[in-house]
Amino acid sequence: MHPHRSRTRPALLAGALALATVAAVGLGFTRPGPADAATTLKALADAKGRDIGVAIDPNRLNESAYRQLADAEFNLVVAENAMKWDATEPNRRQFTFTQGDAVASYAAAGGKRLYGHTLVWHSQLPGWVSGLSATELRQAMLDHIAGVAGHYRGKVVAWDVVNEAFADGGSGGRRDSVFQQRLGDGWIEEAFRAARAADPAAKLCINDYSTDGVNAKSTAIYNLVRDFKARGVPIDCVGFQAHLIVGQVPGDLQSNLQRFADLGVDVRITELDIRMPTPPSAANLATQAADYRKVVTACLAVTRCAGVTTWGITDRYSWIPDVFPGQGAALIWDENYAPKPAYQAVAEALGGGVTPTPTTPTPTPSTPPPGDGxxxxxxxxxxxxxxxxxxxxxxxxxxxxxxxxxxxxxxxxxxxxxxxxxxxxxxxxxxxxxxxxxxxxxxxxxxxxxxxxxxxxxxxxxxxxxxxxxxxxxxx
Missing domain, CATH: 2.60.40.290 (Immunoglobulin-like)
Known part of the structure; x- marks a missing residue:
């Protein structure tokens, strides 16, 4: 997950997604009526004992269409930003959990599993962190893990303990973050040990992007996990963000997931979206649907793959266009909350050929004051x-x-x-x-x-x- 995740303004996808809806109809995918609860993504994933998750912004749960889809289609939720360091400890040792608690309460009320994201990440750090000495930084990291994981102790099924600790490119080296610079290679192990002490029942994960296939970066993480398992360092799962480009799902995705599972850890697709040039073409929407199917199918083929989480519900609020201009339409509902061909593909992958009825929310528009047209x-x-x-x-x-x-x-x-x-x-x-x-x-x-x-x-x-x-x- 890149620094993009701090963005909260709606993505600029109007023209692209209007065309996406037209293209979806052209592919024979019509907008259905109300969902049958027995054939939602949630029901299909529950039947297979897997998670179908979504990243949510608690501030959008008051939007009826957003809430309807979150309620009906997912059995796991993760806070998009509300549990990150800048949101939970903006000043040293002064914790605030209002937004994170809203996500946790929503999950509990709806009987959904709660996934914790994230305890230590080089981005979205409050300014005070970067000014600390090595000794102070180590203590601040340990205090932060204890404070946040301790607050949600027993409520979270798994934590992204460390996020994006490895560098981009082909070196397979560590990211040159403030933690790496001042604490050296041992900081990741320290973070995992602290997380185990703070929340013993939660599974502890390392999460990163551009690791979906077998490459230098994924192999570096593989080697770290293998070392941790050999030495008894607590680590239970590996997250693969899967911010993908249409038509570019790695052919070795399944085998890559399997090699990690063979180390004795769970694997997860944690932040799935599949972007394309906008406005989207019918061909790209069809390819996107096939790509979503490939990702879900790869997970289901690996016994220890716990599930798939999409990074958002609707293209209306996707982070993609702000970071990749000219790209977007990356999720399975369009800007107007109409299901795209990718929805059908995910459902069929989960249901073994069963074609579900997708949830199509019915927003209730606010009533304007008299005289406003x-x-x-x-x-x-x-x-x-x-x-x-x-x-x-x-x-x-x-x-x-x-x-x-x-x-x-x-x-x-x-x-x-x-x-x-x-x-x-x-x-x-x-x-x-x-x-x-x-x-x-x-x-x-x-x-x-x-x-x-x-x-x-x-x-x-x-x-x-x-x-x-x-x-x-x-x-x-």
């Missing part, structure tokens, strides 16, 4: 002198909109360079966006969305004066 949400992503933005406009009227034009005004000389999901023109500070040929109808309570890329001169304030077909919109 539309509500705009503007989501920018700014860097240096460039930016991208997503514009979502909800039709708060009583009737459908057939053909739309959205207008707004820039306030700091921003210029749009390209757009998707709409035809966008700009005259001075005034911008006009017209629907594409396929997305002109917006039902009452429905939402249109489009995005664009642009430049700015150092200031990028939110535009003003949003209108839908000439009617003033409120912002929300």
């Amino acid at each position: 539309c509500t705009v949400t503007y989501v920018p992503n700014t860097w240096n002198t460039g930016f991208t933005a997503e514009v979502r406009v909800r039709n708060d009227g009583a009737t459908a909109v057939n053909g739309w034009t959205v207008g707004f005004t820039f306030g700091a000389g921003q210029r749009i360079t390209n757009a998707w999901n709409a035809t966008v023109t700009q005259s001075g500070s005034q911008v006009s966006a017209r629907n594409a040929s396929w997305n002109g109808t917006v039902p009452a309570g429905g939402t249109l969305s489009f995005g664009f890329q642009g430049t700015h001169g150092g200031s990028n304030p939110t535009p003003t004066g949003f209108t839908l077909n000439g009617s003033t919109c409120r912002t929300g």
Whole structure:
């Protein structure tokens, strides 16, 4: 897991994912009605004694569609960010567990297993950590493990004790993190021993990315696990993040999982998503579905593979586009919570040919104040002198909109360079966006969305004066 996981703003996928939905229909995958509880992913995974997990943000559990899918489709949950070091110990020895406890409470209330992520990671560290001496850093690491794992003692089935400790590239060496620099090679063993003392019943895992096939990095972790097992260092499982690219599932994934299992540890697919260029094509959606099937099938073929966890529910909130511009559509529900072909593939892999009925949530739109015909949400992503933005406009009227034009005004000389999901023109500070040929109808309570890329001169304030077909919109 890269530093991307700290991002919480919605991913800018509107145009891509609208096309993804169209493409899915073209592949013969239709949006179904309410789920039959006997044929959800959760039910299928339960029947096989495996985990089907998901990373969640507790702040989104109030969103009805998000909550419905989390409730119905998964039997394990992991906190996307809420149990990391910066979230749980922002100041030394001052712990806060509000967000992590929200995830734990949600899991307990729904009868779901809780996976702990993560105790020691070089990223998302509060600033005070990097200023410590070696002696202070070692004590701070041990205190942090005791504080966090101790707080959740008995509630977590497994912990990612150490995350991303090995370097990228072909060397197979250790990552040059603050822990490696100041504590040397022994810090990983110290972390695992401390975690065992803090939460004796939890399984203890090491987790990393780009280790899905047999390569220098995965072999370095293999050698560490083999050494730990030989010397009695507590380690119970290995996590394979599986942030994959469409069409590039390693052919030796299963054999790689098996070689770790043969060491006497469990293995898990911990952070699965499979990205593609956006907007997605029907061909890439079909390949993505086949790729998801391959990953789940590989896990099921290894007796000690505990299960598969996807890194998020919906493309709406995926981290991918913020980190890999032009890439996205990586999860199994699209931005509008419609199941994609990948959902069917995962379900069939879990069910041995049984075709399930996917959960399709029915969001309840909020009621706008009288007189408001539309509500705009503007989501920018700014860097240096460039930016991208997503514009979502909800039709708060009583009737459908057939053909739309959205207008707004820039306030700091921003210029749009390209757009998707709409035809966008700009005259001075005034911008006009017209629907594409396929997305002109917006039902009452429905939402249109489009995005664009642009430049700015150092200031990028939110535009003003949003209108839908000439009617003033409120912002929300």
